[in-house]
Amino acid sequence: MLPSRLLLHGGRVLVVDDDPATLSLLDELLQSAGFAPPTLVADPRELKAWSETRGFDAMLLDLDMPHMDGWEVLDVLRARYGDNMPPLIVVSGDTRRGNQVRALSAGACDYVTKPFDTNELLLRIRMHATGHMNRHLLREQKSELEATVQQRTSALRQSRLQILRMLGRAAEFRDNETGAHILRMSHVSALLARELGWDEERCELMLNASPLHDIGKIAIPDAILLKAGPLTPQEREVMQEHTVKGAAILRAPEGEGNELLAMATEIALHHHERWDGGGYPCGLAGVDIPQSARIVAVADVLDALTSTRPYKTAWTFAEALAFIQAHDGRHFDPDVVAALCRNRHRVQEIRHHFQDADAG
Template sequence: MLVIDDDPASLHLTSRALNAPAFDPPTLVQDARRLREVLAADAFDLVILDMVMPHLDGWAVLEQLHEVCGDHVPPVLVVTGDTRRSLQVRALRAGACDYLAKPFDPGELVARAHRHVSIHRSRSALRRQKALLESLVQQRTVQLRRSQLDIAQLLGRAAEYRDNETGAHILRMSHASTLLARRLGWSDADCEQLLSASPLHDIGKIAIPDRILLKPGPLDADEWSLMKTHTTTGAAILSVADNETLRLAATIALNHHEKWDGSGYPNGRAGREIPPAARIVAVADVFDALRSARPYKPAWPTQRAVEQIRAQAGRHFDPEVVAVFLETVDELEAIGSRFADPALPRP
């Protein structure tokens, strides 16, 4: 407890009254100008405060307590010789929790002090418990999000492996998509959701026969029609779950082959009819595909792939996404290096 009173006799009397087994010896302050120094050195369960003091009166002390302690101001018991009702009301409005007139009964002071200390300690314990629980919930939320991302990446990689991919493509594409989204002004939460959802963009390929999916040459018209169904199949697979991230994944799966000019598939959507996440993933996906070796083509050099993306702005791709893409090529290359395909063994 902290006792602030300019009268040495009052300090002594208060100290004697509080010399009880339930309390630690109080800190006694005769000059209220030392308040900030005292508060910096220790925390208190109760402040017993005289209002009429030189240099710094009780009103100024109450203001400083709120400045220094913020939301964790200890209870303040005003003990003063001024018994005016208006003063009591003013003190309570200024933040005091109780009022005791001098001369006071020591037993009453102890009883009131005990009650306020007990309440303060209980509230402090509840705050600590609340902070602990919030920390545990936050840790668990991070773990769940990590698990959700791991599952999405594993499922996405499973689909990629059927397409003779190493699985690194979905890591590069999803991180590239997240980078573009962030530069477009998306919130951290939305970017995190995109990172989890975008790896599932080609999940529908699990329903495409190997003779089409792995065909080294061009597809005929019937084969191409069947290949295009991976968008609707992926959306159907992902739409059955009542989960915000999977709903976004379904939207991306359905729309990531739509084109800005309306010439894409499966629904021929154009411009801003195409959901923003799908517009972003389209750029990231094609850029990585161009820079990756496929059964039907070698990997393109970065500059050639960049020029292709630039040339398709307003046709295949959202011009705004392309503009951000062109500003982040170096960072996208760093993502490519971070998640590079494993080196093939020498024959």
């Protein structure tokens, strides 16, 4: 915190008083104390223009004035500054206790009666102006600190997102998946989430979490993961462990709240559950399956069916959509399937935009 004498150097004061002698006295007093030349207003009708073009650290106000009395001036100043009104000291020849209480209730921070002691008045001005300037400094420091925290939070979020994307790419290399597959299924997942009423923040989470649905495959042996022919029952059991292993990789440490990791974890664990309860690894059914996983299940199967793989040719979009509709209510959530059907043209646009490199 800066010393008060430095804070007050050049402090700005507004004086509203119709008495020329008082204005002259206060002008000399304030400048000799280190304040900037004060703004002197003899006609309160000019006040609105002054208050709109200048900021002040303290204000002195007489009550008994022609054209506009001090109460009307107070109304103008409150309307101009609201909750951020600088400290206002009433300097008045009216010694009635009721007016003092009224002035303090109306927004004044102090009340000094005329004739005033110059040293006492200066001390009061200094005290209130220092407090106001210190509060202003604290607000600026708080604003700067909040901006710094936001920047660092954003940087941390971007760093985590980059790490997760690298993990996703690692899974693609292990599974011979293409980057275009990941882009298609993640954008379709976000599209379906939006259609189902998710807000933009959660849709953004879906876009970045869904590419990690198969991250657990990096823990599956090559002999099984890359096998060209059908898997044996025992091999299939090992393959199915990629859901549990993926969740273990992504699960955030206890007590660390991270919405992106939380969504990625539930998708990795549950995207092979079935609506009828016949899926794995937990055998969940219906709405007990997290909606994020139900959405990704549809988007992932759609893209897998319409993609060429070493062991299969690509289905047409119409064939894949018909397959998903045929399994509506058994394998897939009917609401997600309906959202896919309503948005089939937009899904095809996504597929066209993110074609595989060898698709032409």
